[in-house]
Amino acid sequence: MPTTMAAVDLGASSGRVMAGTLSGGRITLAEAGRFPNGPVEVPTELGPRMHWDVLRLWGDVTRGLRAAAHDVGPLESVGIDTWAVDYALLDAGGELLGNPASYRCPRTVGLAEKYFHVVPAEEMYRRVGVQVQPFNTIFQLLAETPGRLSLARRLLLMPDLLGHWLTGRSVTEVTNASTTGLLDPVTRAWHPDMLQSLTDECGRDVAGLLGELVEPGTILGPVRAPDLGLTTPSGMPTPVVAVGSHDTASAVVAVPAQRDDFAYISCGTWSLVGLELHAPVLSAEALGANLTNELGVDGTVRFLKNVMGLWVFNEAVRTWRTRRMDLDVPGLVREAATREPLRTVIDIDDPAFFPAGDMPARIGEAARLTGQPQPRDPAETARCIFDSLALAYRRSLRQAADVAGRDIGVVHMVGGGVQNELLCQLTADATGLPVVAGPVEATALGNIVLQARAIGAVRGGLPELRRIVRASSELLTYSPAAGAEATWRGVERRLF
Numbered sequence: 236m237p238t239t240m241a242a243v244d245l246g247a248s249s250g251r252v253m254a255g256t257l258s259g260g261r262i263t264l265a266e267a268g269r270f271p272n273g274p275v276e277v278p279t280e281l282g283p284r285m286h287w288d289v290l291r292l293w294g295d296v297t298r299g300l301r302a303a304a305h306d307v308g309p310l311e312s313v314g315i316d317t318w319a320v321d322y323a324l325l326d327a328g329g330e331l332l333g334n335p336a337s338y339r340c341p342r343t344v345g346l347a348e349k350y351f352h353v354v355p356a357e358e359m360y361r362r363v364g365v366q367v368q369p370f371n372t373i374f375q376l377l378a379e380t381p382g383r384l385s386l387a388r389r390l391l392l393m394p395d396l397l398g399h400w401l402t403g404r405s406v407t408e409v410t411n412a413s414t415t416g417l418l419d420p421v422t423r424a425w426h427p428d429m430l431q432s433l434t435d436e437c438g439r440d441v442a443g444l445l446g447e448l449v450e451p452g453t454i455l456g457p458v459r460a461p462d463l464g465l466t467t468p469s470g471m472p473t474p475v476v477a478v479g480s481h482d483t484a485s486a487v488v489a490v491p492a493q494r495d496d497f498a499y500i501s502c503g504t505w506s507l508v509g510l511e512l513h514a515p516v517l518s519a520e521a522l523g524a525n526l527t528n529e530l531g532v533d534g535t536v537r538f539l540k541n542v543m544g545l546w547v548f549n550e551a552v553r554t555w556r557t558r559r560m561d562l563d564v565p566g567l568v569r570e571a572a573t574r575e576p577l578r579t580v581i582d583i584d585d586p587a588f589f590p591a592g593d594m595p596a597r598i599g600e601a602a603r604l605t606g607q608p609q610p611r612d613p614a615e616t617a618r619c620i621f622d623s624l625a626l627a628y629r630r631s632l633r634q635a636a637d638v639a640g641r642d643i644g645v646v647h648m649v650g651g652g653v654q655n656e657l658l659c660q661l662t663a664d665a666t667g668l669p670v671v672a673g674p675v676e677a678t679a680l681g682n683i684v685l686q687a688r689a690i691g692a693v694r695g696g697l698p699e700l701r702r703i704v705r706a707s708s709e710l711l712t713y714s715p716a717a718g719a720e721a722t723w724r725g726v727e728r729r730l731f
């Protein structure tokens with residue numbers, strides 16, 4: 236009997252609702268809704284503030300779920316994943332206290348450094364093992380106004396908020412909780428010392444705001460949102476499953492690996508580059524390399540680095556379009572492939588590339604500062620971005636492998652970015668490793684396959700789930716060009 240489920244997958248630049256039907260050991264995906272997303276900027280007395288339009292997203296999500304049930308059939312379950320770290324605050328009546336802030340909001344500037352006077356960075360890393368990013372939830376909480384915090388009774392991360400609206404239950408799913416900077420990756424529970432120090436800094440009991448932690452695969456309960464009318468084929472209200480609710484955790488479930496020595500790159504707005512481990516690495520070396528220990532499904536650890544990702548390219552395209560340049564993105568990528576390799580290579584992880592803005596100008600400046608030629612047109616700029624991303628992938632993978640004491644035999648690239656063939660080939664060349672590209676819809680597949688297991692439609696651990704993903708996907712393999720790795724080694728030495 237085919238089993239139909241729906242995955243809600245929200246990214247920072249777009250969201251989708253996918254219906255997934257499991258039949259004969261394969262999942263077929265059908266898009267039931269796709270909608271844009273992005274931070275909304277408003278001016279305030281304190282400077283610009285960036286928020287998510289979560290009510291509009293809720294409308295898009297519920298419309299997509301209705302469409303999935305209407306177009307594909309009754310849903311056996313629903314799972315939700317989104318980007319990490321961001322949250323909503325609810326008051327005593329369960330009402331939203333304003334729109335959730337976006338992680339790109341400048342309100343957190345300088346707060347990490349301030350906090351390290353209270354808990355030194357080394358100590359924090361030993362406790363929670365996360366890559367220091369200005370937007371980790373802990374630093375966002377330090378940016379909250381006392382007024383808002385005093386009214387708040389509950390903090391829900393984005394997927395947990397949508398799950399709460401659908402079911403009435405308030406939980407915190409651990410894969411996403413591990414990005415907050417408050418979770419102990421060894422015990423997979425809140426770190427009491429982190430909660431205490433945050434409580435001291437905020438002047439408000441933070442522990443009381445946090446929902447019960449649940450592992451991915453937990454069934455939250457039936458959809459009770461009015462008017463949705465979601466039912467299973469037997470007429471029962473459709474249950475919501477807490478999947479790997481951090482989108483990257485769901486994407487990693489869907490890495491179609493067949494051997495143990497694999498690394499992955501989840502390519503979207505961000506590129507998440509790393510390894511799957513069975514225990515966190517909390518050493519000084521891991522901190523030095525700014526690697527993060529996010530939690531994965533089935534007790535795993537996602538030992539990875541956030542690389543700035545296709546964000547830089549997408550923002551460059553946005554900048555060119557505001558200048559009324561008529562650009563076709565696939566055409567631009569094709570043209571970039573014909574341009575001089577490694578003409579200009581920059582440190583794509585430089586914080587200068589984090590805020591929205593004129594990326595071509597920032598790239599030109601980075602080239603100038605490092606004594607390299609400035610890209611002269613969009614194709615050269617695009618080539619510089621892709622070369623620089625591939626170099627960052629190489630560096631991050633080598634650092635992760637060295638620090639974890641592991642060898643890498645194959646790199647899996649998953650997510651929308653794998654449609655960029657140039658980037659896949661550059662990654663194979665830069666790493667000197669075979670790259671297996673696909674699936675494009677890794678996050679939705681990882682979300683759905685976990686639901687399938689939670690409701691008893693499939694059995695087994697990650698290898699079995701990955702077998703289903705493999706059977707459901709088209710994969711392409713890219714081999715490194717002979718001698719390329721040595722060239723990239725030289726570029727890395729020159730730049731870092």
Ligand code: LFR
Binds near residue numbers: 317320482483503504
């Ligand atoms: C990717 C992602 C990353 C996280 C960033 C911000 O979509 O979830 O894993 O670091 O967005 O939340």
